[in-house]
Amino acid sequence: MSNELISEEELTRKRTPSELLDWVGQKTDQIYYSGDAGRRALRLYNKGPAKELMKKFMDEAIPLAVFGKRKFGDTDQVLLQPVIDDPRYDAVVTDLTTDPPTESFVEITLSHEGRDNYLRRCQLLEKGYVFPYAPVVKAKAKKGQAFSIPPEANSVEERVGNELKRILAAARRKEGKEYPPNTSLIIFFDDAPHFQDVMDNEKLDGFVSRDILSLDLRFSTLYLVGRDVVFREYSLVKKI
Numbered sequence: 715m716s717n718e719l720i721s722e723e724e725l726t727r728k729r730t731p732s733e734l735l736d737w738v739g740q741k742t743d744q745i746y747y748s749g750d751a752g753r754r755a756l757r758l759y760n761k762g763p764a765k766e767l768m769k770k771f772m773d774e775a776i777p778l779a780v781f782g783k784r785k786f787g788d789t790d791q792v793l794l795q796p797v798i799d800d801p802r803y804d805a806v807v808t809d810l811t812t813d814p815p816t817e818s819f820v821e822i823t824l825s826h827e828g829r830d831n832y833l834r835r836c837q838l839l840e841k842g843y844v845f846p847y848a849p850v851v852k853a854k855a856k857k858g859q860a861f862s863i864p865p866e867a868n869s870v871e872e873r874v875g876n877e878l879k880r881i882l883a884a885a886r887r888k889e890g891k892e893y894p895p896n897t898s899l900i901i902f903f904d905d906a907p908h909f910q911d912v913m914d915n916e917k918l919d920g921f922v923s924r925d926i927l928s929l930d931l932r933f934s935t936l937y938l939v940g941r942d943v944v945f946r947e948y949s950l951v952k953k954i
Contacts, residue, residue, distance in 0.1 A: 731782035905940025
């Protein structure tokens with residue numbers, strides 16, 4: 715895949731929340747329908763010559779767009795900008811309601827399965843379908859690693875429990891690290907309907923209070939942002 719499917723200039727452009735959400739949707743469609751190379755780029759975005767831009771798009775620009783729309787709505791007084799090659803944060807939020815405009819920063823991380831997530835995407839690319847919650851069964855092969863994803867069901871409670879463990883693991887990956895003042899952390903996770911059926915806001919807040927707020931997270935705010943609907947905000951400012 716060549717870089718023409720996505721450019722650094724368009725990826726890092728400042729946009730309002732609505733503009734960014736519209737752009738990531740249009741760009742996803744454009745890449746997907748560009749042909750086999752585009753579909754491969756979306757499924758296996760951590761591979762290939764444009765992997766850094768594609769990874770930034772999939773793992774940061776899309777979560778930022780979902781966050782921005784739920785946090786700020788349709789305002790034109792906020793601009794969101796993904797950044798590249800800055801280890802301090804993943805995006806800049808510019809507030810145009812102040813004079814002069816003020817900036818805050820965002821660090822984005824995903825709740826994910828690690829390599830199993832990649833293997834699911836491999837099967838999706840190869841077969842056109844994947845069982846999202848079935849176990850990934852690995853076996854040694856002569857070349858590389860063979861795997862299968864059998865159509866096995868697990869309970870809704872088990873799925874939710876696994877997702878909470880992944881959210882906690884995502885938070886722990888950021889523990890003890892220094893960030894600029896006024897930096898927020900977004901944890902982007904799978905809140906498919908089964909999650910929403912079991913874990914309402916009160917239960918989710920209890921989990922965060924019990925297991926996450928005690929961590930050494932050096933951010934001003936924590937946001938839990940679900941792919942579908944969940945949006946929760948927690949202050950991490952230590953009270954004296």
